[in-house]
Amino acid sequence: MKLLAVNTLCKEVKIVDNYSPSNSSNGKSSMKVVPDKPIKMNNRDNVVLTFDTTNRLLLLLSSALILSLFITVTISQRLSVLKDHDHSRLIPDQNEFSTDSFLKMEASILFPEDVVNSVPSGFSNEEFRQWKDSLTRRRVVVVERGCGRMLNRLLWLDDGSRVCCRYRQNQDQIQGEIFSFYLSRAIGINKVAPTKLSIFNSSDPFWSQVASELESSEWEQGKLVILTKFVDSLTPVNIPHYFQRDQSSIADWSMITSSLLTNDSASASLPKDEILELVQWSDMIIFDYLTANLDRVVNNLNNLKWNSRMLQYPIHNLQQRNTDKLYLLFDNESGLLHSYRILDKFSQYHDQLLSSICIFSPQTVSNIEKHSNNTSLWSSMYADFQLEENLHQRLPKIPTRFVNILNTRLNSTHNRIQDCQKQLSK
The missing domain is CATH 3.30.200 (Phosphorylase Kinase; domain 1)
Incomplete structure (x- = not known):
């Protein structure tokens, strides 16, 4: 019987003719092993081996390059995200503010410093x-x-x-x-x-x-x-539960502060997420009151006439950025002009919302006080507009009567702040 021995490098086939049944003993077969001659590699074999080694090295280098590129892109994307949001302070890691922070809130109409510093600063x-x-x-x-x-x-x-x-x-x-x-x-x-x-x-x-x-x-x-x-990674915002007296109306400030207390207010901590939300909610209400915006919370309140569950729905034209929980107030097209024309129809809702807050951001109060009782707010806005906007000449000023409405609403906001201070003093 012939046994084929294949030399894989030289591709040579050897015939070994030393096996037969007669050569077996005790039922076992025997085979004479013919030793192979030393393998001699020609130039072609050397080229093949060199080519194979080169391919392997190239494959390793390619893999390393792809991995390096992936790591570089990932790091770049992360740095880009951090750069995009370097204007906003991320919320600290601690889960809650101390009881002392809440006591400061009860003793003032201004949010305490540690709370304000935990809120994203917005667009600089x-x-x-x-x-x-x-x-x-x-x-x-x-x-x-x-x-x-x-x-x-x-x-x-x-x-x-x-x-x-x-x-x-x-x-x-x-x-x-x-x-x-x-x-x-x-x-x-x-x-x-x-x-x-x-x-x-x-x-x-x-x-x-x-x-x-x-x-x-x-x-x-x-x-x-x-x-x-364009701002991405946004989620809808609902009316905070503590602002809802029931399914059809907004709570007043005394009810809101009561809902924020725990059963053991003297020693319990204040829920951090609700306080950070309240800071931004307070600013939003002031902004929408000044512009008489119709397309945010006022939209929910007005639509209660047709849908009794409107306060449970997300707020129109308000979303929250996922990275730092910043409120985004967008689509403000109705503000200052159209909304002023139909103010009588919706003013009750604006008044109701302004009356629902009695704690404010220190910076907002400072700016309200700076511009109240004069016409400097519109002048400041328009001067900024002329400075920053190269097409400012294409857009006329708003009519004088609307400037007067803005000033009236600014003074009403200032009066609300003063009333809150008087209530606290009592």
Whole structure:
């Protein structure tokens, strides 16, 4: 019987002819082993081995390069997130504020320092200017439906960032949006995303790559539009439970403070998340009272006439950033103009909300006091608008009667702060 021995390197086949049944003993077969001659490798074998080794090294290097690239991208993304949010202080790790913080709140109309320092600071002047200036170097490369109404668009820029573009139907809405933003800056409630004006023009490099697509969507050449910094990772916000007296009305301040107490208020800690929420809620109510905003909490209250569960639904045009729990107040188009025209219809809701708070951010109180009893608030807003907005000449001032309404509401807010101080003194 012939046994094939295969030399895998030289590919030679040997015939071993020394096996037969007669050579077996005790029922066992025997086989004469013919030793192989030493393997001689020719040049071709050396090339094959070298090529195989090179391939292995290249594979290892490629794997290492891919792993290094993955690590670099991951680190870059993380650093980008930290850079995007360096304007906001992340909430400290401790789970609760001390009882001492709550006692300070009971003894003052101002949130204590440790509470205020734990709330995200919002959009800074530096962030606004960096974003605004960066747009001059960017180009829109892709447009998508989004950012609210039918004609609004989400813009993708050539650096991968995104911008919300709001195409408003009339001048009032544009004025309401942009002046509400500058009001938020003037009173230090920096919860409105950076906002600026732009003109849609196919000859403008910023718009040229997507102009035909937008024109087919019935955008008009030369139309004034509003650009807003895109903020992602948002979640809806509901009316805090302690603001709800029942399913159909907002609680007053004495009921709210009672609901925040635990059964053993002298020694128990205050729930941190509710206090941080209350700080931002207080600012939002003041901002919406000044602008007479119709599209946030007032919307929920007004719709109770048709739906008794409206207070359990998320608040319209208010969301919270996941990274630091910052409140985002967006779509402020009704503020300062349209809302002032129909003030009589909705003023009861604004008054009800303003009466529901009696504790405030120190910075907000300081700014309210600085501008009250004079016309400096609108002057400050408009001067800031002229300084920061290169298209300010395209948009007229709001009518004098609306400036007067703003001043009246500012003084009403100041009066509320003073009333709270008097109640505390008693």
